[in-house]
Amino acid sequence: MSSLVAYEDSDSEDESLDQTEEGASAAVQSRSCKQNQEVSVCDSSEVPQSPHSFTPDPDGSVVEYHGNDTKSRRASQHPHSPPQRDFERKYCNDETTKEKHFRDPAFPLSLCATQGKISPLQTRSHMPQSFSDGLNPMKRHHTAVPSGVRPYIPKRQRLTTSVETVDLKYPAEQFSGNETRASQILSEVSARVKPYLTHKSGAAGIPRRLLMSLGGHQGPVNTVKWCTVPHLSHLLLSASMDKTFKVWDGAESGRCLRVYTCHSGAVRDACWTPCGRHLLTGSFDNMSVITDVETGQQVVKLDNQFKVMCVVPHPSNPEVFLCGGYSSVVKAWDSRSSKVVKVYKAGIQQTLDILFLRGGVDFIASSDCVSRDSADRTLIAWDYQSTAKVSNQIYHERYTCPSLALHPLEESFVAQTNGNYMAVFSSQQPYRMNKRRQYEGHKVEGYAVQCEFSLDGTILASGSSTGSAHFYDYHSTRTLHTLHAHSQPCLCVSQHPVLPATAATCDWAGEIKVWH
Numbered sequence: 001m002s003s004l005v006a007y008e009d010s011d012s013e014d015e016s017l018d019q020t021e022e023g024a025s026a027a028v029q030s031r032s033c034k035q036n037q038e039v040s041v042c043d044s045s046e047v048p049q050s051p052h053s054f055t056p057d058p059d060g061s062v063v064e065y066h067g068n069d070t071k072s073r074r075a076s077q078h079p080h081s082p083p084q085r086d087f088e089r090k091y092c093n094d095e096t097t098k099e100k101h102f103r104d105p106a107f108p109l110s111l112c113a114t115q116g117k118i119s120p121l122q123t124r125s126h127m128p129q130s131f132s133d134g135l136n137p138m139k140r141h142h143t144a145v146p147s148g149v150r151p152y153i154p155k156r157q158r159l160t161t162s163v164e165t166v167d168l169k170y171p172a173e174q175f176s177g178n179e180t181r182a183s184q185i186l187s188e189v190s191a192r193v194k195p196y197l198t199h200k201s202g203a204a205g206i207p208r209r210l211l212m213s214l215g216g217h218q219g220p221v222n223t224v225k226w227c228t229v230p231h232l233s234h235l236l237l238s239a240s241m242d243k244t245f246k247v248w249d250g251a252e253s254g255r256c257l258r259v260y261t262c263h264s265g266a267v268r269d270a271c272w273t274p275c276g277r278h279l280l281t282g283s284f285d286n287m288s289v290i291t292d293v294e295t296g297q298q299v300v301k302l303d304n305q306f307k308v309m310c311v312v313p314h315p316s317n318p319e320v321f322l323c324g325g326y327s328s329v330v331k332a333w334d335s336r337s338s339k340v341v342k343v344y345k346a347g348i349q350q351t352l353d354i355l356f357l358r359g360g361v362d363f364i365a366s367s368d369c370v371s372r373d374s375a376d377r378t379l380i381a382w383d384y385q386s387t388a389k390v391s392n393q394i395y396h397e398r399y400t401c402p403s404l405a406l407h408p409l410e411e412s413f414v415a416q417t418n419g420n421y422m423a424v425f426s427s428q429q430p431y432r433m434n435k436r437r438q439y440e441g442h443k444v445e446g447y448a449v450q451c452e453f454s455l456d457g458t459i460l461a462s463g464s465s466t467g468s469a470h471f472y473d474y475h476s477t478r479t480l481h482t483l484h485a486h487s488q489p490c491l492c493v494s495q496h497p498v499l500p501a502t503a504a505t506c507d508w509a510g511e512i513k514v515w516h
Contacts, residue, residue: 185258185294186277190234190251196498197230204454205501206471206481207515212254214512218242221506222268223450223492226250229276233498235293237279238512239270245281247293250504250514262289262298268325269310274318282308288323290335300335310353314384315360322363324351330365330382344387346380352448355404355413357427362390364413364431366401379415381431394431395423403450407474409457416451418444422462422472441479442470447508450492461503463490469505469515485513 189197219242227235235257236250245267247258265285273280278299279291284307290300306327314320314332320341324330330351332342348367356363362381369377378400381390395401395415403416411427412434422439426432442449442464451462459480460472467486470493472479486507496502502516 185235185247186232189231190249192251193231193234193498196500201455201498202500204456204459204495206459207483207501207503208481209516211502211514211516212250214238214248214250214254214256214514215510216246216256217244217510217512219266219510220508221491221510221512222266222448223270224494224504224506224512225271226494226496226504227272227276228274228497229272230498232276233496235276236494236504236512236514237270237272238506239267239281240510241266242510243267243283245270245279247279248512251499254514258293258296260291260296262291262296262301263287265307268308271311271313273313280311280313280321282311282323282325284308288321288333300338302333302338304331309351312354312356312363315356315358317360322354322356324354324365326350330354332384342384342387344382346377346389346392348377348380352400352402353404355406356384357406357413358411360384364394364404366404366415368400379425379431381429390429391431394425395433402444402448405451405453405460407457408453408455414439414451414453414460416444416449416462418446420444422451422460437477439472439477441472441482442466442468445489447489448491449489452492452494454495455497459495461493461495463493463505465489467507469493469503483515485515486511 214236217238217240219240221238221240223237223239225237227233227237234249234251236248237245238248239245243261243263243266245260245263246256247260249255249257260279260281263281263283263285265283265287267281267283270279270281272278273290277293279293280288281291282288282304286304286306286308288300288302288304288308288311289298291297292299302323304323304325304327307325308323309325310323312322314322319335320332321335322330322332327350328346328348330344330346331340332344333339334341344365346365346367346369348369350368352366352368354363354365361384363384365380365382367377367380377392379394380392381394382388383390397417397419399417399419401415401417404413405416406413406427413425413427414422415425416422420440420443424434424437426434439460439462442462443466445465447465449463449465451460453460453474458474460474462470462472464470467484467488467490469483469485469490470479471481471483483505485505486509488507488509488511490505490507492506494504496504499516502514504512504514506512
């Protein structure tokens with residue numbers, strides 16, 4: 001016989017090279033005696049004891065793949081590579097998977113076959129030469145035996161291996177399975193919300209008891225917002241400094257329905273679009289992103305070239321939204337063309353919040369510009385179309401305003417101030433401040449504490465740096481109830497648009513609570 005049977009050795013090749021050559025010569029002699037018998041030569045230390053056994057990682061971890069469900073089970077966790085199960089299951093990309101192939105020599109080269117298991121040794125024997133060399137680049141120098149006859153591999157195994165290899169190279173196909181499950185997010189109506197959809201809602205109430213506590217964020221939760229579409233109002237959106245934003249079932253089960261990880265920086269602000277099918281977020285990674293709620297895919301991703309503090313959609317043109325942050329300008333983006341359509345320039349360092357007034361003709365921008373004796377340019381009124389300043393002499397006290405809220409019925413808006421009170425302003429020119437009406441009792445102390453009106457405008461809610469949630473009567477400014485919600489600063493209180501006496505709160509420790 002003119003050719004030899006040769007295989008690439010496993011990681012123990014350096015110690016058993018001589019034994020491999022002796023085994024190869026013995027196999028040639030055996031083939032000459034038994035020509036109808038299939039020949040397979042390898043070192044006894046290389047033969048796996050079971051279809052699932054292969055050389056583990058140096059840290060003792062083992063990764064198994066079954067079918068199209070990309071899940072990893074680790075025997076022991078390496079301290080420098082913690083498991084990211086949610087990220088790998090939903091948002092793993094091609095680059096992450098390819099890097100794992102070349103970095104981990106023990107990573108299986110093909111997934112387990114659905115009809116028959118293929119050992120890693122058999123899979124390696126018919127892999128492309130360049131890919132096999134990339135796994136162990138030093139082996140080519142040791143094995144100088146010329147390539148010979150390859151063992152016969154059944155057609156069923158060859159076809160199965162090729163199919164599984166395609167699934168490994170294109171993990172995005174597995175995302176479609178998640179889309180099927182996630183499509184129920186917008187198709188289901190909560191049984192708790194459904195009775196309130198047929199009749200007109202009454203007066204807003206005060207939540208007093210804890211309904212559920214939602215945990216899962218690993219950093220401060222900056223905001224929580226209910227979906228404003230009535231039949232989807234059981235969905236609760238949260239944005240956190242842990243670079244994620246989530247959608248929860250805040251009415252019944254309290255489950256986290258979806259995790260979105262499209263930002264590489266802290267998510268500072270997030271809101272629902274008017275249709276309820278998309279989420280608008282702004283992050284410290286300079287990006288503003290519109291994300292599809294069902295599929296988790298990014299519809300639009302825009303680079304603002306500054307850290308985003310606030311994002312607000314236009315009330316009458318939802319395809320246009322404003323972005324403000326660590327910059328002296330506010331940008332208006334058109335999501336259809338992905339271009340900046342308007343720029344509003346002011347002599348400030350950063351924008352804290354943006355509030356569109358009724359109709360979207362004007363908007364108010366809150367900045368950090370404070371002089372020695374007054375807060376000149378703290379609140380600036382802009383004309384949306386002409387980008388001209390309407391007024392910058394609205395608020396004259398030495399406090400910044402981290403949050404703004406528009407009254408749903410009357411021509412007024414409220415500004416949360418670092419003076420530990422909320423001030424009321426007229427939403428029509430010249431935007432005068434009502435000095436006789438202030439809402440006091442909570443603390444701000446430098447935190448981005450938000451305020452919000454109830455749907456009927458009778459109750460004004462605010463968080464507090466003390467961890468409490470405060471509810472005020474809008475007309476009399478008296479305190480209706482103080483809810484001792486959290487032990488850390490309470491940053492946001494969001495009142496439910498349909499369910500009476502229901503609100504969600506979030507705090508600096510990453511906890512979310514629903515009250516009723």
